């Protein structure tokens with residue numbers, strides 16, 4: 001018997017067909033609609049939706065849902081398939097659906113070790129490629145051994161056809177072995193993308209707060225480069241970045257823009273008596289400077305612990321739930 005097909009209706013009235021066995025997230029994508037998502041594996045919780053009507057069936061564990069959310073009819077669209085016609089309380093992300101996900105070849109243009117255990121890799125795409133993305137999205141690199149690893153694009157991709165990645169060395173990581181011991185300029189690497197829904201949203205709130213830990217600064221850098229290229233996007237906005245690392249040596253980037261102003265805050269998580277800046281966690285620092293977050297939009301990227309704690313803390317202090325966007329980096 002062929003798999004059954006169900007109709008999924010979203011809160012903005014867009015609908016798509018979902019094939020039994022395929023995740024709701026993937027079925028939407030097949031139909032050209034992009035739903036909010038990040039990890040695609042049940043870990044980050046970004047693809048949460050409430051089922052208004054209909055039945056779904058689990059195809060992978062919904063690791064990031066609480067018992068309470070499950071009993072309130074919340075599902076993860078990357079973890080469930082439609083069992084009947086469904087209506088969900090979420091909308092698709094409009095124009096993101098027009099961006100094509102491609103598998104393309106690239107060559108390593110440069111490799112630079114910008115801090116201990118952090119490499120800045122620039123990939124060069126073939127001339128006349130049709131790759132496009134939104135600042136903040138990520139790609140999956142297909143390594144020489146066939147392993148796939150996700151990396152945020154760290155620049156505002158443009159007509160130069162270059163993609164910057166910021167790679168942290170992972171002990172015994174297959175791709176780390178390659179990046180830090182074997183990779184050479186001009187190596188050929190394939191990648192697939194762009195992916196993810198971590199990108200700048202035009203919202204009425206005046207304050208734009210970026211929280212990043214470690215290489216989580218990469219998609220933030222991409223977004224603020226986009227602002228520098230098109231300052232009208234952030235006209236009359238206040239932009240703040242809070243970047244956390246364990247040691248001072250890990251701060252390998254600083255904004256240097258002419259058209260936009262950024263309050264750039266470096267936060268050290270480990271005590272260091274020589275450090276003149278703030279100590280602690282990025283979300284605490286953001287709250288220390290902004291006691292009320294009602295007029296803020298927060299973009300958080302980096303460690304899952306930071307992303308979860310930030311969401312909890314900041315929404316308890318006035319941040320609206322729909323003004324928090326995140327990209328949690330899970331190790332493979």
Ligand code: FES
Pocket residue numbers: 036037038039040041042043044045046047048064076077078079
């Ligand atoms: S939990 Fe579904 S995209 Fe992360």
